[in-house]
Amino acid sequence: MASTGRLDGKVALVTGAAAGLGRAAAIRMAEQGARVVVTDILDEAGDDVASEIGASGRFERLDVTRPEDWSRAMEATLEAFGRLDVLVNNAGVVVLGDVESLSLAAWRHVHAVNLDGVFLGCRYGVEVMKRGGGSIINLSSVSGLVGGHNLAAYNSSKGGVRLLTKSVALHCARAGYGIRCNSVHPTFIETAMVRSMIDASDDPERTRQKLARQIPLGEIGEPDDVAHMIVYLASDESKFVTGAEFVVDGGVTAQ
Numbered sequence: 001m002a003s004t005g006r007l008d009g010k011v012a013l014v015t016g017a018a019a020g021l022g023r024a025a026a027i028r029m030a031e032q033g034a035r036v037v038v039t040d041i042l043d044e045a046g047d048d049v050a051s052e053i054g055a056s057g058r059f060e061r062l063d064v065t066r067p068e069d070w071s072r073a074m075e076a077t078l079e080a081f082g083r084l085d086v087l088v089n090n091a092g093v094v095v096l097g098d099v100e101s102l103s104l105a106a107w108r109h110v111h112a113v114n115l116d117g118v119f120l121g122c123r124y125g126v127e128v129m130k131r132g133g134g135s136i137i138n139l140s141s142v143s144g145l146v147g148g149h150n151l152a153a154y155n156s157s158k159g160g161v162r163l164l165t166k167s168v169a170l171h172c173a174r175a176g177y178g179i180r181c182n183s184v185h186p187t188f189i190e191t192a193m194v195r196s197m198i199d200a201s202d203d204p205e206r207t208r209q210k211l212a213r214q215i216p217l218g219e220i221g222e223p224d225d226v227a228h229m230i231v232y233l234a235s236d237e238s239k240f241v242t243g244a245e246f247v248v249d250g251g252v253t254a255q
């Protein structure tokens, strides 16, 4: 893939990169010169993304809830590319449900992936990156900033990611590691996650139009809208930015 250089020399690891926002972030970062470790629990789709990237991409299986997977993925990254500069904690799941209807099992699953997974990523990422500095980018959501009646677990997990990010940023700044940590907060973006929510409704076409109407800019976002923000946070252009939250939401939370 031709390099235009904003991330030349950097090595990035992206979780949940077989599809959606993670895939877009991996591809856009590779276009800017990064070598990218694509990770996911979907082997075939993850391999396809790594192949699309070419020689500067490789796939590693990584279930973000498993410390042993993190350990192995970090070793594989250092073995393949010798360093890690950028970690995108992107893997996430949504289960709809309000506080009365959501099962405890669903609550725990959402937190295991969305919050424990980001905690483990930060823990293992800091361990490797404190040798040379780096950038950690955590995918939260507008649902980490404002509530939804049927998003009890998702709201809680994404709100947790928002403040965990600030804690990691301040710890790394205080320790002088040269590691920055920021959160990204998208609204509805056209990926499998949003499509499954739309398809589960009684009238998918009406639901899609309703979602788009809730967005001041009038449409559901594209994965690249978020990937471009991730490229900025991965690059040295954001060297003075840490502990901050970046909303990519077509104006939703401006209201």
Ligand SMILES: NC(=O)c1ccc[n+]([C@@H]2O[C@H](COP(=O)([O-])OP(=O)(O)OC[C@H]3O[C@@H](n4cnc5c(N)ncnc54)[C@H](O)[C@@H]3O)[C@@H](O)[C@H]2O)c1
Pocket (backbone or CB within 6 Å): 015, 016, 017, 018, 019, 020, 021, 022, 039, 040, 041, 042, 062, 063, 064, 065, 090, 091, 092, 093, 113, 139, 140, 141, 142, 185, 186, 187, 188, 189, 190, 191, 192, 193, 194
């Ligand atoms: N799409 C949106 O509208 C939207 C909005 C706000 C925030 N987000 C957040 O952005 C991130 C990416 O969302 P998306 O829309 O691309 O989702 P997606 O469902 O399209 O893709 C998520 C990927 O994560 C992987 N994954 C799931 N569980 C995993 C695990 N335990 N370990 C490793 N990988 C796992 C899946 O296999 C999949 O490839 C998520 O954290 C999501 O909460 C998405």
